[in-house]
């Protein structure tokens with residue numbers, strides 16, 4: 001089993017993550033709290049109350065987890081393609097796999113990564129939703145003092161299964177949308193690259209960015225539900241399952257609720273995934 005894809009997936013994911021985290025914080029807050037009038041209002045309030053550090057809340061854990069999550073995604077994707085088509089990453093330029101195989105490999109990668117991602121994503125979302133400024137003497141203390149405190153208090157109050165809250169929705173979100181992600185990337189690369197050649201850096205940047213946007217547009221409705229399931233019982237409402245969350249969110253806030261965070265998700269997705277794919281391709285070519 002080639003390991004280069006796992007390592008390249010990790011490094012490229014970390015670069016994308018740092019670039020996209022401030023956008024991600026705004027998105028999570030817009031999706032799970034009703035106190036903001038829009039992206040700008042959320043950004044301004046975050047900056048005024050929490051300084052620039054507010055945008056980077058909950059980032060330390062994802063930096064660690066991206067090593068696991070992105071390397072699982074890219075590693076599984078590439079190795080499933082190897083099984084399906086008997087070609088390595090380099091050989092796939094001259095013998096491109098069918099889009100059906102790309103889709104199956106992407107869905108498999110998305111399905112497996114969801115289970116690795118679930119606990120890290122839960123901690124990230126809980127920390128990002130804390131809007132209290134950094135602890136000062138006499139000020140309101142946030143519920144969680146940091147990622148490890150968040151894990152230990154979830155374990156204490158909700159038991160080990162508490163760490164998997166929202167994982168079913170995460171799996172439903174990531175399985176098809178990562179198929180869409182890799183198919184879009186492959187399709188755009190092939191449109192702008194002569195047969196048998198490697199795509200240029202500009203092509204990889206644009207194809208990666210567009211793949212990110214396409215996958216996040218498809219993922220946003222379940223992303224909203226996932227965030228709410230992860231926050232259920234804390235600030236938000238309690239739900240009796242995914243369906244109840246969908247129905248009561250739509251009843252109370254209208255169908256537009258499923259597109260909350262779509263603009264910021266797309267704005268974040270382009271640079272994050274352009275950088276992720278560029279560094280991934282570059283690292284694999286170097287090795």
Ligand SMILES: CN(C)C(=N)NCCC[C@H](N)C(=O)O
Nearest residue numbers: 174177181215216219269272
């Ligand atoms: C749920 N969806 C749509 C995805 N995971 N899409 C793939 C993008 C992965 C990248 N690390 C990012 O966060 O944009």
